Amino acid sequence: MKARIVFLLIIAFLVSTLIGCGDKKEYPDPTRKFYVNDFADKLSPAVESTIVREAERLFEYSTDEVTQTGIQVVFVTFTVESEEDIASIYLSDLYNQWEIGTDDLGILIVYYYVGNIDDPESSIYTVYDFVLGYSMEQYVSPVDLGNMFDETMKVTEDEQLGTAHLLYEILQEIYWEIYGVEFTYDLDYYANTYLPYYDEYAEYDDIWGWILYIILSPSSSWWEKGILALIGFAILGTGGGLARNIGGGGRSGGMSLRRRK
């Protein structure tokens, strides 16, 4: 009898110790692209592509042999039912869950839209939030971000162009402040050529993107479709080519900026 009681106590001890060991996640996981997470379905494929391309380039530049870190700039859009809901979203927790930027060198930019969650198209923009990683605070301040916002998003009604402009300004600040390198961009070319004529299937960086390009894009030729038909089945099913961006292990202390348009 005593042995049974001891056994039951040990089991209770084990169970109570194991309870609560589960990893609870408060916020959704980042998308496969990582650098752009358009949960509100508001950003155009052209702008998403620009964000991913430039953010990947920055990450690669900052992870070379000399600098050995990994700067990440991440955009997120959320639809909320009311503005009060924004208060219950702790962005430093989201930042830490996604582990943005190696050595805490990251920036999280969040757009909130108020409206019906099931009908994102009807929602309207309300608030922009910017969150800095611990180490990024040394290079980019809320004041800098505020000024960048005023010179980009605030001066245009075109949210897509404003977002790209904001991204470029942030990149310019980062490249200059951290590496002393001048980052240049041509916003006129971007607005008049890139945005209106962007073919979302033409920019692929993995085998699946290439397949989609061949099948869906009007720019793909018939000989490309023929080659795909011949080797398609051999490629499909291998599971390869599915590159996924992930966070660099960074953390934020909640230093942030909020803006309304």
Add this chain to the structure above:
Amino acid sequence: MKKTGLIIIGSIVLVFVILSTILISGYNRLIEADENINLEYARIDYSLQRRYDTLTQLANSINGFQAHEQAYFDAITQAREAYASAFANNDIAAMAEADNLQSIALSNLIAAFEQNPELKATEAYGDYNDAVWGIETALSDARRKYNEAINEYNLLIRKFPGLIYADMFDFEQEDDYWKVGENATDVPDIVFGNTGN
């Protein structure tokens, strides 16, 4: 007989290993929770220091504009001294009270800016708003995480089997939360100078 003896010894060793592992992991969880409090506390301290620096800058920038400017400096100094004294005595409640005093001083300074059109028109005003927002949100975040760390620790040492470990390894029973007074908001109600709201 020999086989039975081996089984008994093996079982005892197994139970011993399991219990030791549980004990060590339980002890380590308490240590982690305790250290987490120290870490989050250090973040509050850092944020308060940064707010003090900004407050001093802000007060300097209203020099000559306000008849009662000395009162702002006095309020900031008073809040700083109260915090230093509470820090020296490791008195969390008094530190939180000093934090409140700083918040009040900050709100008064922001109000001074708001009431003065000449000051409000300066570029520095918009920049200060952004700087203050950044510091206050970081401080608010630090307070929240500190209280979460306290909550985690307190729950750990009050629930089974944590209470056994706490008693066994002489951990303090409960830590105080960082309580912000009713008259001090977490983030001051700032009108965003540059946004045209």
